[in-house]
Structures are given as C-alpha cells and as structure tokens.
Amino acid sequence: MITAAVVLSAVTDRRLAAAGACAARDSESLRWVPVWTTGERDAIDRWCAGVGPPALASAAARADALDGTFAVVSWNTHVGAADVETFVADLRAGRLTGGVPMPRFVLLLQEVYRAGRDVPGEDAGDARWASAERPARAPGARHEIVTAVARLGLDMVYVPSMRNGAPDETDEDRGNAILSTAALSDITAIELPLERQRRVAIRAVVRVRAADGDDVPVTIVDTHFTNMVMHHLWVLSESGRLRQARALAGVLPERGALVVGGDFNAWFGFHDAAYREMKTVAHPVPDQDRRPSFGPMRLDHILVRLPDGWRASLRRADDRYGSDHYPPVATIDPGHG
Numbered sequence: 001m002i003t004a005a006v007v008l009s010a011v012t013d014r015r016l017a018a019a020g021a022c023a024a025r026d027s028e029s030l031r032w033v034p035v036w037t038t039g040e041r042d043a044i045d046r047w048c049a050g051v052g053p054p055a056l057a058s059a060a061a062r063a064d065a066l067d068g069t070f071a072v073v074s075w076n077t078h079v080g081a082a083d084v085e086t087f088v089a090d091l092r093a094g095r096l097t098g099g100v101p102m103p104r105f106v107l108l109l110q111e112v113y114r115a116g117r118d119v120p121g122e123d124a125g126d127a128r129w130a131s132a133e134r135p136a137r138a139p140g141a142r143h144e145i146v147t148a149v150a151r152l153g154l155d156m157v158y159v160p161s162m163r164n165g166a167p168d169e170t171d172e173d174r175g176n177a178i179l180s181t182a183a184l185s186d187i188t189a190i191e192l193p194l195e196r197q198r199r200v201a202i203r204a205v206v207r208v209r210a211a212d213g214d215d216v217p218v219t220i221v222d223t224h225f226t227n228m229v230m231h232h233l234w235v236l237s238e239s240g241r242l243r244q245a246r247a248l249a250g251v252l253p254e255r256g257a258l259v260v261g262g263d264f265n266a267w268f269g270f271h272d273a274a275y276r277e278m279k280t281v282a283h284p285v286p287d288q289d290r291r292p293s294f295g296p297m298r299l300d301h302i303l304v305r306l307p308d309g310w311r312a313s314l315r316r317a318d319d320r321y322g323s324d325h326y327p328p329v330a331t332i333d334p335g336h337g
C-alpha cells in the first residue's frame with residue numbers, strides 16, 4: 001500500500017508571492033539562485049506576482065537513497081494532458097525498461113500545472129501571465145500535479161514559472177517539478193534569464209547507494225528553456241535559450257555526479273546551441289535512442305556525469321501517455337552490475 005504524500009508550501013505567506021517576492025527569496029525548504037541580468041528584475045517580479053508559492057511533498061514511505069539501478073525520466077507533460085500515474089505504473093512494472101521492473105526513479109517534469117487557492121487570483125496586483133493552456137481532453141481528465149503526487153506517494157518539489165491564464169479565467173499556475181522515490185534535499189530554484197516568458201529551473205540532490213555500499217550524492221537538474229524570444233518566431237530563438245543554458249551551466253557543480261534533463265526546446269536537435277552548451281557540464285548517454293521526442297524534432301534531453309564504474313543507457317518511450325512529447329527514459333546502474 002502506498003502512503004500518500006504530505007504536501008507543504010515552501011513559502012507559507014501568500015502575500016509574499018503576490019507581491020513578487022518569490023524571485024530570489026530563500027525559505028527553510030528551498031533556496032533561490034538568480035542568474036538574470038539586473039534590468040530584468042522588475043519584469044520577473046511581475047511574472048512572480050501571478051504564481052503561487054513553490055510546493056513540496058514528503059512521502060512517509062519513500063527511501064533515504066536509491067539503492068540499485070534506477071531510472072531518470074525527462075518529460076514535458078503538456079499542462080496536465082499527460083497521465084503521469086499510468087506512466088509511473090508502467091515504469092514500475094518494467095514496460096519502459098525492457099521488461100526490467102523499475103521501482104526506483106526520478107521524474108523531471110516540465111509543464112505540470114497546479115490549481116487551487118495557493119494560486120493568486122484577483123489579489124495578484126500588477127501580475128503578468130501566460131495564455132491559458134488547456135489541452136483538449138475529456139472534461140475533468142487533466143492531471144493536476146499536487147493531486148497526482150499525493151496518490152503516487154513520492155517526494156516532490158514543484159516550482160511554478162508562470163500563471164496559466166488570467167486571474168479571472170483560471171486558478172492555475174504551471175512550471176517544473178521533480179518527483180522521486182527517494183528523499184530530495186538541497187533544493188534550489190534557479191531563476192533563468194528572462195526571454196518571452198519566465199522560466200525557473202530546479203536543482204536537487206538524491207543519494208544513490210553505490211556498489212561499495214557508500215551513499216553518493218547525485219545532483220539532479222530539471223529545466224525548460226525558451227521556445228521563443230520576445231516577439232520573434234521560434235526559428236530565431238536559439239540565442240535566447242543559449243543565454244539561459246549558459247546561465248544555468250554556470251551555477252551547476254563542476255565536480256561530482258550530475259544528471260541534467262529537460263525540454264531544451266532544441267529545435268536543431270543534437271546540434272542546437274543550448275544542447276551543446278549543456279554538454280560542457282554533463283555528457284550524452286553513450287547508449288542512446290536518438291528518435292524525435294516532439295513531432296520530427298528531438299527537443300528533450302538527458303545528460304549525465306557519472307562516477308567511474310557507473311553505466312547508463314537511454315531509450316525514448318513509445319507512448320506519449322496523452323502528452324505531445326515522448327519522454328526519454330535513462331536507466332543508470334551505480335556499479336552493481
């Protein structure tokens with residue numbers, strides 16, 4: 001039986017979020033690292049004013065460390081269209097890993113959404129927001145992240161980047177989330193340089209039990225780079241996501257185990273400037289399925305920097321589970337063989 005997660009807010013005073021104070025404000029549970037330029041602060045605070053506080057979930061049944069082979073998944077869930085619970089069931093059963101059950105995993109999710117009273121409404125003040133994204137599904141079939149995590153019994157950190165629609169239209173925000181079967185620690189929100197919309201990456205640490213019995217800290221990073229630069233078309237957006245990727249790479253640890261995943265919006269696939277920039281801090285998985293993840297393009301990536309003796313492989317799932325992106329699934333063996 002899975003014990004439901006207990007969901008907490010990392011910032012407990014909604015007035016702080018409504019005032020734009022979520023930008024670069026530390027809390028007891030989460031640290032902020034701003035990598036924007038000085039002139040972007042006012043605009044970022046207006047985006048901040050439209051979202052609720054970050055949310056964390058702590059699962060009573062979760063492990064302290066990932067003991068043995070584990071999976072890391074990067075997936076753009078298309079603002080609630082993706083059926084995360086069915087995906088997790090298939091991952092646990094081995095349907096995504098060649099028949100090998102995968103009870104230990106970390107999910108790096110983008111475009112998840114939250115609904116409810118934590119999201120500022122008419123009290124959002126001079127807020128900015130994105131247009132409401134509500135994928136066409138049967139009524140009530142969208143998957144809200146806080147509800148899904150409570151049913152799955154996972155550790156989670158969710159950091160919203162933008163409000164999903166105007167205050168009089170929805171009670172939703174959307175952003176990135178990390179879900180894990182093991183404890184998440186040293187959680188950091190990284191405020192990326194502002195392009196067309198606000199973007200916040202998440203960094204956390206999970207501990208992995210290596211073959212020698214030691215627990216190795218592994219830094220996990222979840223990011224979603226811009227797909228457009230202000231009013232320009234997507235074909236001119238490479239410079240914007242390169243700026244975001246360069247800023248993110250600059251605050252990641254230079255040593256130690258590292259896994260970076262996300263929707264890079266890499267319109268030029270493995271040749272995209274943002275992908276090449278992230279390769280300066282982590283590496284492509286050698287045994288890798290290079291099929292497209294969105295239409296004819298490979299937008300979604302997982303890069304790794306692993307200790308000696310660890311092995312990794314990466315396969316793209318054959319099903320989108322309701323999303324418009326296929327998730328890459330990396331399997332990492334920490335030297336157990």
